[in-house]
Amino acid sequence: MDKYIIFGAGGFGKEIAEYLYDSLGEGVLTGELVGFLDDTIPVGSMVSAEAKVLGSFDTNLPIDEFKFLIGLGDPRARANVYRKYKNKGAAFQTLIHPSAYMSSSGSIEEGSILCPFSFFGSCSHMEQNSLLNIYSSVGHDCKVGAHTVLSPYATLNGNVTLNSEVFIGTKAVITKECILGQASKVAAASVVYNDVPDGSLAFGNPARIKKTI
Template sequence: MKKLLIIGAGGFGREVLGYALDIKRENRDWELYGFLDDNPDALDNYNCEYKVVGPIHDHIIQEDEIYVCALGDPKAKLKIGRDFKARGAVFANIIHPTARIGRTSVYGQGLIMCPYSIITENVKIGEFNTINLFSGYGHNAIAEDGCTLSSHCDVTGYAYLEEGVFLGSNVSILPGVRVGKYSRIGAGSIVLKNVPAYVTMFGNPAKVIC
């Protein structure tokens, strides 16, 4: 049985801890061990039974460990995840018991699916993706590595998220729309047209604001 280490002891890391503990023991091949965080005091003000067991930046990969990257920022998540993986780390998929994955869909390692999230049919999800509460992908959607969906997001059929896209809460991506790499879509936005790379959009309909 491997030891699960959560990378990042911030707010989302603590949420992921709870979701991981919801998975029945017979359905997992790891036991929770603790957090990695460069701030050793990150959990001091919280009632948490698991501790920060070491920093992220100089962690030595161990064969008896498995990891999950609980960082919200796509760039940081991909940088750390890829660095760990290049040094031999294996990443767990934390899929909450209430989440659903269609039988024809595929996904990479490091996937986090929060309660009531969904991947429907013929969806392709890359590595280190996060799908938060009540969010999901419609049929034939694609998400490259490192995308983050905040809560209540709807990525509809045939939509395409390039690497490192971040969606704020309650964002809707209309069918067939492509969102360029590392773009950020503000909370509550509805995206009607293709989005360039490296921009921030907000509104209904969503427009580039920077």
């Protein structure tokens, strides 16, 4: 029987637990949630009805006995946890909520999560450990880089390319064929019509660009 552990016991970690329970209940996945790892919430704290905090991110665990999910909404934090534990041999669970739409011609890699009512379109590909939050959508022929996060209701139109560790804010829209550079960010409710360079913030409608790193 598969045993799952979630990194992050905050608000989003709790949501991931609920999505996991839904998938287990629907028979999409099998097994049980064992608990959470978190650096700020005390060990033993009950996070969900059935699972508690087992320790910090650095807690020594028998890695090969578990499958891991990352309940963190920041791309850099997701990337750091994934890389650290992947180097230790950890297996990360891909999670597609039963209410999400996943095109049969689309593909996503290990550790990625499609939250409730998210949409992943035809011939699109998402690299490892990326996240589509509720009601976010990826149109046809998109490429989503590793450790990228789409916030609720964020939208990628067709043929958009996101490099790694990109953050798209709530209700932001990326119009067709735009390319967003590594570690770039798009503010909530912004509309992007042009490419965004590495490490830049795009904000407004039409989006303006500000270099942040």
